[in-house]
Amino acid sequence: MSTTTLEGASALLEQIGAGPIPSIPKAAAHPLARPVDIYRLYLAQILAKAAGCDAALAYDSVQVPGTAANGDLVLPVPRLRLPKGVKPAEKAAEIAAAFPDADVLFKKVVAAGIHLPFFFNPRPLPRFILPYIFQRKNTYGDDLEVGLRDPTNPDMGRKTVVIDFSSPNIAKEFHAGHLRSTIIGAYIANLYKNMGWDVVKLNYLGDWGKQFGLLAVGWKRYGDEEELKREPLKHLLDVYARINRDFKPEEEARDAAAKAGKETAEIETKGLFAERNAFFRKMEERDPEAIGLWQRFRDISIERYIQTYARLNISFDEYSGESTVQSSSIEEAEKILKEKGIYEAHNGAWAIHFDQHGAKGLGTAIIRGRDGSTTYLLRDVAGVLERERKYNFDKMIYVVSSEQDQYFRRVFKTLELMGRKDLADKLIHINFGKVEGMSSRLGNVKLLGDILDNSREAMHEVMRRNEVKYSQVENPDAVAEAVGIAAVMVQDMSGKRINNYPFDMDRMTAFEGDTGPYLQYCHARLNSILRKSDITREELVNHFIDHPSSLDGDIDSDKPHGADLLRLMAQYPDVTAMALKNHEPSTILTYLFRLAHQLSSCYDVIQVKGTDASREVTLARAALYEGARQVLENGMRLLGLSPVDRM
Numbered sequence: 001m002s003t004t005t006l007e008g009a010s011a012l013l014e015q016i017g018a019g020p021i022p023s024i025p026k027a028a029a030h031p032l033a034r035p036v037d038i039y040r041l042y043l044a045q046i047l048a049k050a051a052g053c054d055a056a057l058a059y060d061s062v063q064v065p066g067t068a069a070n071g072d073l074v075l076p077v078p079r080l081r082l083p084k085g086v087k088p089a090e091k092a093a094e095i096a097a098a099f100p101d102a103d104v105l106f107k108k109v110v111a112a113g114i115h116l117p118f119f120f121n122p123r124p125l126p127r128f129i130l131p132y133i134f135q136r137k138n139t140y141g142d143d144l145e146v147g148l149r150d151p152t153n154p155d156m157g158r159k160t161v162v163i164d165f166s167s168p169n170i171a172k173e174f175h176a177g178h179l180r181s182t183i184i185g186a187y188i189a190n191l192y193k194n195m196g197w198d199v200v201k202l203n204y205l206g207d208w209g210k211q212f213g214l215l216a217v218g219w220k221r222y223g224d225e226e227e228l229k230r231e232p233l234k235h236l237l238d239v240y241a242r243i244n245r246d247f248k249p250e251e252e253a254r255d256a257a258a259k260a261g262k263e264t265a266e267i268e269t270k271g272l273f274a275e276r277n278a279f280f281r282k283m284e285e286r287d288p289e290a291i292g293l294w295q296r297f298r299d300i301s302i303e304r305y306i307q308t309y310a311r312l313n314i315s316f317d318e319y320s321g322e323s324t325v326q327s328s329s330i331e332e333a334e335k336i337l338k339e340k341g342i343y344e345a346h347n348g349a350w351a352i353h354f355d356q357h358g359a360k361g362l363g364t365a366i367i368r369g370r371d372g373s374t375t376y377l378l379r380d381v382a383g384v385l386e387r388e389r390k391y392n393f394d395k396m397i398y399v400v401s402s403e404q405d406q407y408f409r410r411v412f413k414t415l416e417l418m419g420r421k422d423l424a425d426k427l428i429h430i431n432f433g434k435v436e437g438m439s440s441r442l443g444n445v446k447l448l449g450d451i452l453d454n455s456r457e458a459m460h461e462v463m464r465r466n467e468v469k470y471s472q473v474e475n476p477d478a479v480a481e482a483v484g485i486a487a488v489m490v491q492d493m494s495g496k497r498i499n500n501y502p503f504d505m506d507r508m509t510a511f512e513g514d515t516g517p518y519l520q521y522c523h524a525r526l527n528s529i530l531r532k533s534d535i536t537r538e539e540l541v542n543h544f545i546d547h548p549s550s551l552d553g554d555i556d557s558d559k560p561h562g563a564d565l566l567r568l569m570a571q572y573p574d575v576t577a578m579a580l581k582n583h584e585p586s587t588i589l590t591y592l593f594r595l596a597h598q599l600s601s602c603y604d605v606i607q608v609k610g611t612d613a614s615r616e617v618t619l620a621r622a623a624l625y626e627g628a629r630q631v632l633e634n635g636m637r638l639l640g641l642s643p644v645d646r647m
């Protein structure tokens, strides 16, 4: 019996004694993706009778409460749009009285004021939820409906999202803002993919501008081919830092002159200023030699980035960048801006006075500089037009620090002023707060690889402290890598995105508390439960798909631990659905920690090995843990973690 079709899921429900899945045509249910929706459909049918209302209205009115203690589902009675004069609390009591005493799926309901909290009956839970999970395995939690709606046309209804994330600047530091963008962006990409979207992952490199002119000048002085091959990112960073030091006095002299109201042209046409500008001009004129050098720096950096991102299981569909925005798109954007009278000459430059166009607080932005150079803003605006043509996206997401909040409001507003509100409405800036003290705590790290190396080493140290356990780990380096990365990522995703947090190596690598190592440990422990029993995963899963009723044995109301665990497991697809709306990784993480805490209250009460329980009961217990492990694995992978089997 397969729960991946409506017929199959209905048949399973019938076997439990709850009849086929009710069909409520107007209800926005996803019964093949979310088991709780099956409970909701079933409940809506009962409520329609008990409350004398429309079943679709009942369906829409039932919600998932914030905490399990308030029910598995809840009906705030006023949502039923009661006629005038009917008191919600009285209506709630009336519905409760009409609710069946001995329902198969739900316990008898007791009204709590104007709310009706509904609790799942524990008995049928394992028979329903575990096969549901086992038949979906790593897709449990995904929204499969998109592909299933019409099997002959699996692309039907698919939408495209472009996600612009990580986006570091070549020859510059990979700072904490880039780290957060990478972690959060990769998570969002996984989420949309699992929810049935076509996802395009873009790395929009900072790879254009005068600083490349300076880098090239630095290369002539300090460049070393061997070093470039060995450690390209480090070497370019180093070359740039050195030439920047040489350049500083000139820059300061220019700034001082400008401040004193003096002409700066003389300073800017000499020395490194002149060398830098000359090289960048050659780049803009596509001089083959200049472009060749720049291209080599870019290619070699990307090559190294690809390797480092792979440590995080991240790959990009495209490495674009500020350099790849076509001048034709830039001219197209400027032409529209001029035609609409939005673009104004401003001290020899071109600017938009946002304040004068109904966008208070956005001030004035230079779009094209005095020397004719394009700006970050202009390139981004033109980039949107280009990406629209290339990908025909339904949505585009920029994952960038909240320091660029105003900047992205300007990008979006500019498109609106160009008469492209339709396009601007498809764009979202997903922002996030700062990481405090990362560079001071990690020493002088400037590259993503350094951050990951440091975390791995710190994790390795923590692991070594438990000598006995450490000696049993087969590949401690690989485990330290996976757990160390989990430490960094979990620390980053624990709070709301917008919050700042302190980078705390000791706390994030601890096994106690809601940390990455704790989640990894939890997964390894679940894995070892099955490994230490003589049951294989295949055997277990097949057994329960064929004999779901054998799961009943251990679940009863006196022992709520297992039932509570199953109630949580059932919710996972609702959690991913919520996460798609709020773009908060903490939604997933908070759920996983609840799951982990519930699990730790189960280990003593529900034991798999070394009891005198029958084979049947042993299998049932192992199935409970294997189901939980699958959910934990799915959540961890969604967040971008690599669950370890042993540690």
Ligand SMILES: NC(=[NH2+])NCCC[C@H](N)C(=O)O
Binding pocket: 164, 167, 168, 169, 204, 205, 206, 380, 398, 400
């Ligand atoms: N389309 C964009 N502007 N994406 C974000 C780019 C981030 C930029 N390179 C920075 O380091 O701040």
